[in-house]
Amino acid sequence: MSEQIAFTRRQFMQGSLAVVSTLHSMPTFLNGAAHAAGPVGQSGTADDRVLVVVQLSGGNDGLNTVIPYGQGAYYDARPRLAIPEKKILQLNQDQEIGLHTKMTGMKELYDSGLLSIVQGVGYPNPNRSHFASMDVWHTGDTRGGHGVGWIGAALDEDLTKRQIQAQATTCISIGQTAPLATHGKKVKAIAFESAELFRWAGQDIHPALGPAYDQINRRGELAPEVTLEVSGGISGGVTGGQAAFVMRTALHGQVASDRIRAAVQAGPQTRFPNGSLADQLKMVAAMIRAGLPTRVYYVALGGFDTHAGQEFPHGNNLRLFSEAMLAFQKELKAIGHDERVLTMAFSEFGRRVGQNASNGTDHGCAGPMFLVGPMVKPGIHGKQPSLTKLDQGDLIYHTDFRSVYAAVLDRWMKINSAKALNGKTYRHANVIRANV
Amino acid sequence: MAINSRLSPLPEADFDQTKAKHLLNRAGFGGTRHQTRALAEMGLHGAVKYLVDYESIHASKLTKLEIDPDNIREFKPKERRDFRKARRSGDNETVKKFQAEIRKRQVQDRQDVQYLIQWWLGQMLITPRPLEEKLTLLWHGHFASRYRNVRDAYLMQQQNHFLRKHANGSFADLAHGIIRNPAMIKFLNNNTNKKQKPNENLARELMELFTLGEGHYTEQDIKQGAKALTGYTLKDNDFKFNKKQHDQGKKTILGQTGQFDGDDFVDILLQRDDCPRFVAYKIYKHFVADVDDQTNGEQTQAMTVINALAQLIRQHDYQLKPVLMTLFQSQHFYDTTIIGNKIKSPTQLMVGTVRMLNTPTRDISIITGANTMMGQTLFNPPSVAGWDGGQAWINTSTLYVRQNVATYFITGKLPFEDDWTSDDVNYDPMFLLDDLEGSRTIQAVVDHLLDLLLASDVHPQRRESLIAAMQEHVDSTVDDPVVVIALLLLITVMPEYQLC
Numbered sequence: 029m030s031e032q033i034a035f036t037r038r039q040f041m042q043g044s045l046a047v048v049s050t051l052h053s054m055p056t057f058l059n060g061a062a063h064a065a066g067p068v069g070q071s072g073t074a075d076d077r078v079l080v081v082v083q084l085s086g087g088n089d090g091l092n093t094v095i096p097y098g099q100g101a102y103y104d105a106r107p108r109l110a111i112p113e114k115k116i117l118q119l120n121q122d123q124e125i126g127l128h129t130k131m132t133g134m135k136e137l138y139d140s141g142l143l144s145i146v147q148g149v150g151y152p153n154p155n156r157s158h159f160a161s162m163d164v165w166h167t168g169d170t171r172g173g174h175g176v177g178w179i180g181a182a183l184d185e186d187l188t189k190r191q192i193q194a195q196a197t198t199c200i201s202i203g204q205t206a207p208l209a210t211h212g213k214k215v216k217a218i219a220f221e222s223a224e225l226f227r228w229a230g231q232d233i234h235p236a237l238g239p240a241y242d243q244i245n246r247r248g249e250l251a252p253e254v255t256l257e258v259s260g261g262i263s264g265g266v267t268g269g270q271a272a273f274v275m276r277t278a279l280h281g282q283v284a285s286d287r288i289r290a291a292v293q294a295g296p297q298t299r300f301p302n303g304s305l306a307d308q309l310k311m312v313a314a315m316i317r318a319g320l321p322t323r324v325y326y327v328a329l330g331g332f333d334t335h336a337g338q339e340f341p342h343g344n345n346l347r348l349f350s351e352a353m354l355a356f357q358k359e360l361k362a363i364g365h366d367e368r369v370l371t372m373a374f375s376e377f378g379r380r381v382g383q384n385a386s387n388g389t390d391h392g393c394a395g396p397m398f399l400v401g402p403m404v405k406p407g408i409h410g411k412q413p414s415l416t417k418l419d420q421g422d423l424i425y426h427t428d429f430r431s432v433y434a435a436v437l438d439r440w441m442k443i444n445s446a447k448a449l450n451g452k453t454y455r456h457a458n459v460i461r462a463n464v
Numbered sequence: 465m466a467i468n469s470r471l472s473p474l475p476e477a478d479f480d481q482t483k484a485k486h487l488l489n490r491a492g493f494g495g496t497r498h499q500t501r502a503l504a505e506m507g508l509h510g511a512v513k514y515l516v517d518y519e520s521i522h523a524s525k526l527t528k529l530e531i532d533p534d535n536i537r538e539f540k541p542k543e544r545r546d547f548r549k550a551r552r553s554g555d556n557e558t559v560k561k562f563q564a565e566i567r568k569r570q571v572q573d574r575q576d577v578q579y580l581i582q583w584w585l586g587q588m589l590i591t592p593r594p595l596e597e598k599l600t601l602l603w604h605g606h607f608a609s610r611y612r613n614v615r616d617a618y619l620m621q622q623q624n625h626f627l628r629k630h631a632n633g634s635f636a637d638l639a640h641g642i643i644r645n646p647a648m649i650k651f652l653n654n655n656t657n658k659k660q661k662p663n664e665n666l667a668r669e670l671m672e673l674f675t676l677g678e679g680h681y682t683e684q685d686i687k688q689g690a691k692a693l694t695g696y697t698l699k700d701n702d703f704k705f706n707k708k709q710h711d712q713g714k715k716t717i718l719g720q721t722g723q724f725d726g727d728d729f730v731d732i733l734l735q736r737d738d739c740p741r742f743v744a745y746k747i748y749k750h751f752v753a754d755v756d757d758q759t760n761g762e763q764t765q766a767m768t769v770i771n772a773l774a775q776l777i778r779q780h781d782y783q784l785k786p787v788l789m790t791l792f793q794s795q796h797f798y799d800t801t802i803i804g805n806k807i808k809s810p811t812q813l814m815v816g817t818v819r820m821l822n823t824p825t826r827d828i829s830i831i832t833g834a835n836t837m838m839g840q841t842l843f844n845p846p847s848v849a850g851w852d853g854g855q856a857w858i859n860t861s862t863l864y865v866r867q868n869v870a871t872y873f874i875t876g877k878l879p880f881e882d883d884w885t886s887d888d889v890n891y892d893p894m895f896l897l898d899d900l901e902g903s904r905t906i907q908a909v910v911d912h913l914l915d916l917l918l919a920s921d922v923h924p925q926r927r928e929s930l931i932a933a934m935q936e937h938v939d940s941t942v943d944d945p946v947v948v949i950a951l952l953l954l955i956t957v958m959p960e961y962q963l964c
Contacts, residue, residue: 157613159610159612159613160613163847171665172847172848173847174673174847174848174849175846175849175850175852196859196860204836204837205837205839206861208846208847211846216859217859218859218860218861219837219861220861224879224880225864225879225880226861226864227864227879228864228867228868228871228957229868229871229872229877229878229879229881230867230868230871230875230877230953230957232877232884233871233875233877233953234950236933236936236950237950237953237954239933240929240930240933241954241957243929243932243933244926244929244930244954244957244958244959245957245959269805270754270805270806270807270854270855270963271804271805271960271963273807273855273858274807274858274863274959274960274962274963275959277858277859277860277863277959278863278959281860281861281863281864284860285860285864335563336563385554385556385559385560386559386560386563
């Protein structure tokens, strides 16, 4: 076995695929696969623009998040749940809009001109089922789509346009499985709950297994010749050479695993609060700092399905959300990456205007979205939907969530949004600054 | 290399144990060497008939799962009135009681669907009729419904029974049955498809995903087809045709005009040439090769085979058994470019690992969790389009889960388990070497296990590196279970193990 034709991890990382192309005559699977797949390039570079999506799962009570404290109807609808005016963090005194008491972090972002709040976001014929509505938000299709998400489709389009190959780390989701939003035809997000799970556990069993595992999964010269013949032998229809594909993925996995685990081992520059969202965003900041070529990160915070006794749990969740968002922004600034990272938060629906008999709120429709970063057009966009003119007790949306996606994709990510939104064009929500 | 795209049968003499292994991998989930040898001895025709004609195989040992049909039910009229009255009058006590009851039932239902997933995986692990499960899985991905939306474990179970009943029967029966399947009606909202306010969801998916494929109909056909399906609803747990909500008027669907109902609509779809072709494509993709979207028009060998299969389906009037018999005996099916070149589904990977190695099945809830992490939650496909399959199964994170799952089966060790010890292995793999003749040299054992676990021959250099890894730790012959376990771990993390 020749050491010269074995790709060490170091070679692979330093030169990326360029190293491979200098080894044309070698019978390696990467050569074969690279030929079959067309031009070789990198997906995303360390200074590309980044989108971080924060999913607030369960249906956030938008009305107790961004609060129209000037309206009597708010207090009428929520005798036990309304936040008293004096406890509200006022944002805009003309519109009489403020934030929940616990959202001091978001207030600070707002005051620094880094926060954009979009009011009354939703979509036509709203679905009040968590899963169905989440599918709508993930696919940009009010029928729930067919398994391709808006981020996945956008990243697919980006690869096609730039004629580059998907990398293992093009899209990273923190969690057990990659959300539907990140499923593309070509791009599939990496998903992991903690970086330590992103490795083969068998190597802990015996010291001899680790090196043997590396041998099996890292070395290019070990490709069966038959798979190269297959990929040459079938044109079109059949995705030939599945072994070559799996081997390439395994090699990319090794590299990504090493990079990600090294990245998150580095501590942050600033202090992060406790909580799962803060932990996730801390990891994201570390990966951004380490220069991963990732275009989209996806994180989530659950617990917003507050049907009963919501006062404390909802306030606590808003605190966790708000503190994490502020800490993340401060960290990005400290590591010098804030200019290239836009953070966007959404929930699958808002909640009913009137509180229920259990001092909670039931599933509703329109709600606010949050965008954070120096590139966002700060302030409150769109009016508070009427609290009295309702659809089955729910707020009526005026801004389609896809017009926010479209603005983020076209104006920030520079990806044609129609390609990600089922061929449709949406008027941009006014959430990105001019000339970014 | 030229690919044999003929559907004519492989010569009997060519059907050896390697081909029998391929047959069992694809028409089932793989198995022990004892099983593949038995299949090889039946001969090609005998082996295929044994797998396809599975009704003759006794299956009474399988466990039954009882799910309370009434756990998820609508409130009775009186209950509904009481609930409403309590809400209006602010009778919090009663409201809370009702809400607690609803929640209790929902919790029970989510538990039930977990049992259902475990039951089906368990069924796949022990069934003597692997093709029955594999076909049911095909139709589950084809006529995909999601528990998350249906939210009724009993209805999901009934749907599984329906798909299972017709799994190797007639596609026409499946298509006719699915428009009156309660879980599907609920999933695609056909219970809101009424004369005055049609809902097009079922009509659209019936054409796009169940029979014709995208692009073989117009939006007008969908609107007209939806009318034919009005009034196809459910009452309690059963299908109900609500005549009052059915649009009796004339419809024009794909050029035909008449007072069509749902069955007429399905018949019109079954008459189209696009339908057998679409079904052939799905069967081919499930059993033969990871083909791309069938609308890639290029006439490749795969497309030639799919078209020939489509003709067979038409010829046999959608009866599936003769089609499967032909496919599993065909020269194309045993072509060297087909064997070992298909990415295992997560289910195939897990069930196959246990069936080939006879490992302990370990903790079933961990296994169902792993299936989700690998992207295939039974009863919860990602959408009505089912699972993409092929390369979509594998990315850098699912690959680690796949490797860790195999490791878990073999050793009982979970990725995050710090207090794991070798006592937890609880698996003696030495029986795998029982039929290894001659001395148990490292080379012989490596070859023996590679032959058991991999679908096709491995490159000599990969074999060498396995042998080299062992030589550092083993003197000459293999007589220690720990060594065999180490080898099993290394073979199951080989990229080739992801293929069958």
